Amino acid sequence: MDRLKTSARLMIVSDLDHTMVDHHDSENLSLLRFNALWESNYRHDSLLVFSTGRSPVLYKKLREEKPMLTPDITIMSVGTEITYGNLMVPDDGWVEILNQKWNKSIVIEESKKFPELTLQAETELRPHKVSFYVEKDKAQAVSKALMECFEKHGLDVKIIYSGGMDLDILPQGAGKGQALAYLLKKFKAEGKLPNNTLVCGDSGNDAELFSIPEVYGVMVSNAQEELLKWHAENAKNNPKIIHATERCAAGIIQAIGHFGLGPNTSPRDVMDFLDCKLENVNPGHEVVKFYLFYERWRRAEVENFEPYLASLKAACDPSGVHVEPTGVEHSLCDGIDGMRSIYGDKQGKQFRVWIDRVLPTQIGSNTWLVKLNKWELSGEERNCCKTTVIISSKEAPVAADGFTWMHVHQTWSQEETNLKDNSTIIL
Numbered sequence: 001m002d003r004l005k006t007s008a009r010l011m012i013v014s015d016l017d018h019t020m021v022d023h024h025d026s027e028n029l030s031l032l033r034f035n036a037l038w039e040s041n042y043r044h045d046s047l048l049v050f051s052t053g054r055s056p057v058l059y060k061k062l063r064e065e066k067p068m069l070t071p072d073i074t075i076m077s078v079g080t081e082i083t084y085g086n087l088m089v090p091d092d093g094w095v096e097i098l099n100q101k102w103n104k105s106i107v108i109e110e111s112k113k114f115p116e117l118t119l120q121a122e123t124e125l126r127p128h129k130v131s132f133y134v135e136k137d138k139a140q141a142v143s144k145a146l147m148e149c150f151e152k153h154g155l156d157v158k159i160i161y162s163g164g165m166d167l168d169i170l171p172q173g174a175g176k177g178q179a180l181a182y183l184l185k186k187f188k189a190e191g192k193l194p195n196n197t198l199v200c201g202d203s204g205n206d207a208e209l210f211s212i213p214e215v216y217g218v219m220v221s222n223a224q225e226e227l228l229k230w231h232a233e234n235a236k237n238n239p240k241i242i243h244a245t246e247r248c249a250a251g252i253i254q255a256i257g258h259f260g261l262g263p264n265t266s267p268r269d270v271m272d273f274l275d276c277k278l279e280n281v282n283p284g285h286e287v288v289k290f291y292l293f294y295e296r297w298r299r300a301e302v303e304n305f306e307p308y309l310a311s312l313k314a315a316c317d318p319s320g321v322h323v324e325p326t327g328v329e330h331s332l333c334d335g336i337d338g339m340r341s342i343y344g345d346k347q348g349k350q351f352r353v354w355i356d357r358v359l360p361t362q363i364g365s366n367t368w369l370v371k372l373n374k375w376e377l378s379g380e381e382r383n384c385c386k387t388t389v390i391i392s393s394k395e396a397p398v399a400a401d402g403f404t405w406m407h408v409h410q411t412w413s414q415e416e417t418n419l420k421d422n423s424t425i426i427l
């Protein structure tokens with residue numbers, strides 16, 4: 001919350017499963033497209049919020065499986081847990097609100113009286129969320145009977161049914177919508193209400209997000225019947241909510257363009273490296289563009305074309321140095337020359353590179369220090385390098401976007417996993 005000193009230009013609040021993350025996209029292309037768009041155009045002055053029904057355990061598991069970005073804020077367990085930053089610091093004020101008229105023990109005991117309910121895994125039982133599986137044709141009747149039981153005990157709860165099988169019991173003040181409303185209230189009190197907010201979802205437990213006044217909303221093309229029905233009954237005439245024609249993260253990108261919330265051309269959608277430019281260039285775009293080219297070069301998805309390497313070398317300071325994670329140093333220009341030997345070495349293989357947490361800081365009139373995490377997936381293994389880049393726009397008349405790379409320093413991140421093929425660490 002404190003990363004931005006002023007109001008966020010855009011805040012995206014997105015569900016994960018089947019919204020930001022497409023489990024039917026084995027290559028994760030729509031997610032990678034969004035990642036490149038966000039880090040190159042939005043990370044420096046906007047906020048990314050993940051709002052998921054997953055518990056912290058299952059959320060972290062998903063992050064291990066998919067090339068996901070690090071959000072600024074994470075809302076988990078159907079809006080009952082709010083955490084901030086990479087360290088996932090909990091919001092204690094939200095916990096105090098949810099404690100009102102809530103008793104988890106009574107909720108579990110009363111629910112045991114209904115054989116139609118199957119308790120979900122222990123990881124999904126959270127301080128303010130109790131979750132069950134129930135067949136679709138029995139959900140409505142069971143929900144009604146449960147509410148009557150809880151009211152007799154003086155509890156103030158809500159029951160949310162989503163995904164055609166998940167039944168979540170929460171405090172009345174909880175939910176994805178209430179969590180977002182709480183955050184917006186905090187931002188307003190601090191004088192940092194986002195300029196625009198876009199909510200994104202696919203299922204019934206996302207409906208509350210679309211009920212928040214003044215937000216834009218996108219139901220991705222693969223949205224489930226329960227959300228579409230809610231929309232038809234409650235918001236069909238709201239011009240700020242659309243049903244995208246694209247699936248998952250591609251639908252989010254589509255909505256950004258539809259509502260005119262900012263750039264919506266991902267660097268991954270630009271196939272010619274030399275033409276990958278922005279009207280308003282920025283350091284974030286510069287580093288995203290380079291590492292995307294690096295991925296395509298190794299996958300042989302770009303031509304082995306000498307002017308490409310010449311363009312990269314022209315964007316490097318002749319005395320610039322790259323410090324590898326191993327501590328070995330070499331010149332930036334030598335690193336670019338070394339790329340010739342790895343052209344196409346990942347052709348036909350699973351290999352992806354994505355950049356996370358790109359945060360540029362201006363340290364001189366024309367110089368930026370850019371910190372980022374560079375992730376590299378090769379087969380089933382992946383690694384992460386904490387990377388610091390110093391770039392300048394002062395003496396770069398021939399650089400593609402007007403930037404000169406001055407220095408690159410990389411160290412292995414604690415977030416990395418198994419892959420440490422030092423021979424292929426070029427930049």
